[in-house]
Amino acid sequence: MTLPSLKIRSLESELPIIQAGMGVRVGNACLAAAAVNAGGYGVIASVGLGDDTSREKRDFARESNRFLVEEVRAARRLCGNKKPVGVNIMVALSNYEEIARASVGEKVDFIISGAGLPLNLPQYVGDADIALIPVISSGRALAIILKAWKRKYNRAPDAVIVEGPRCGGHLGFSREELDRMETRSLEILYAETSAVLKEYNLNIPLIGAGEVASRDDIRHMLKLGFAGVQIGTRILATEEAGMDRASKMVYVSSRNSDVTVINSPVGLPVRVLKTALVERVLAGKRDQFTCPWRCLRTCNPATAPFCIAKALMATWSGDIDNGLFMVGCNVDALDKITTVKEFFDSLR
Ligand SMILES: Cc1cc2nc3c(=O)[nH]c(=O)nc-3n(C[C@H](O)[C@H](O)[C@H](O)COP(=O)(O)O)c2cc1C
Numbered sequence: 454m455t456l457p458s459l460k461i462r463s464l465e466s467e468l469p470i471i472q473a474g475m476g477v478r479v480g481n482a483c484l485a486a487a488a489v490n491a492g493g494y495g496v497i498a499s500v501g502l503g504d505d506t507s508r509e510k511r512d513f514a515r516e517s518n519r520f521l522v523e524e525v526r527a528a529r530r531l532c533g534n535k536k537p538v539g540v541n542i543m544v545a546l547s548n549y550e551e552i553a554r555a556s557v558g559e560k561v562d563f564i565i566s567g568a569g570l571p572l573n574l575p576q577y578v579g580d581a582d583i584a585l586i587p588v589i590s591s592g593r594a595l596a597i598i599l600k601a602w603k604r605k606y607n608r609a610p611d612a613v614i615v616e617g618p619r620c621g622g623h624l625g626f627s628r629e630e631l632d633r634m635e636t637r638s639l640e641i642l643y644a645e646t647s648a649v650l651k652e653y654n655l656n657i658p659l660i661g662a663g664e665v666a667s668r669d670d671i672r673h674m675l676k677l678g679f680a681g682v683q684i685g686t687r688i689l690a691t692e693e694a695g696m697d698r699a700s701k702m703v704y705v706s707s708r709n710s711d712v713t714v715i716n717s718p719v720g721l722p723v724r725v726l727k728t729a730l731v732e733r734v735l736a737g738k739r740d741q742f743t744c745p746w747r748c749l750r751t752c753n754p755a756t757a758p759f760c761i762a763k764a765l766m767a768t769w770s771g772d773i774d775n776g777l778f779m780v781g782c783n784v785d786a787l788d789k790i791t792t793v794k795e796f797f798d799s800l801r
Pocket of ligand 1: 473474475476477479498499500541543566567568588616619620621622623662663664665683684685686687778779780781782783
């Protein structure tokens, strides 16, 4: 069976794959363009783009916007203005509105938004021809978004990403649900979310996310009823991922038994590798840090055990001891660094 294309609003990709917009800086222009060139949707992560190294650059929102605009333009250049190039914006960001408005100004093709409910997103996008794609982990969350968007903006999402409990990064599940992941499987989540869409008479693609690393994994998702997949972890070990090679090798040399879940300063559980920083956090040690930006609405720097922005920047720069390595359950799937094209071609 050849894989179908993925249509969202007026967009279409040859393969039914969305490259996950991974922060901080993993999902950069280079990765997004590579994903588009290889036949998927390319996504730029909008979190942690501010530069805190110089005093004049302390205006976090303005600085983040400047980086985002540069990344979007670079991605467009690198893929010869092909589509679809979009952004991922976490609702928990303190500069959510500014980043959303800057993305609209750059005429991105789509906006993916999760880590909270993107209830006000249509307000910032207005009439712009941009596909809106919320990320949810339950039928209940989807119903809340659909109801609010319909009532306030008379608008519906153009697609929905359904993140299962085995995903990498921040998770929209309680610790109790994560202890019994089979009760929140993607099969169950598909049934729940497709029932909500039916209730609202909406025929839009549902995209499944979690542990996709092969053609068989994609086929399995399509069989469940999803129109496509979002892939994160498997793309970490690619040449184009925005991260120092030393950090990529940490992923490649890790095993599934190294994966754990901790509480993130974002206010959600986060799945990570058990590296030195995580061992310190699990031992109850608190990193001393000053907060340069208040980048997250949900973080209290006075009590947070570590600064997640700094930890993710450390991963980006190859500082293994201080890095936070977000990851999905299936890190075993990473056995070497490949290009995005090699990986996508292996899925055809
Ligand atoms: C390193 C890393 C960073 C991530 N950053 C973000 C992010 O900034 N915003 C977001 O919505 N999801 C983020 N995610 C979640 C992904 O978008 C995706 O849904 C998830 O990784 C899919 O599961 P998989 O990793 O098993 O493929 C991240 C995941 C990883 C592994």
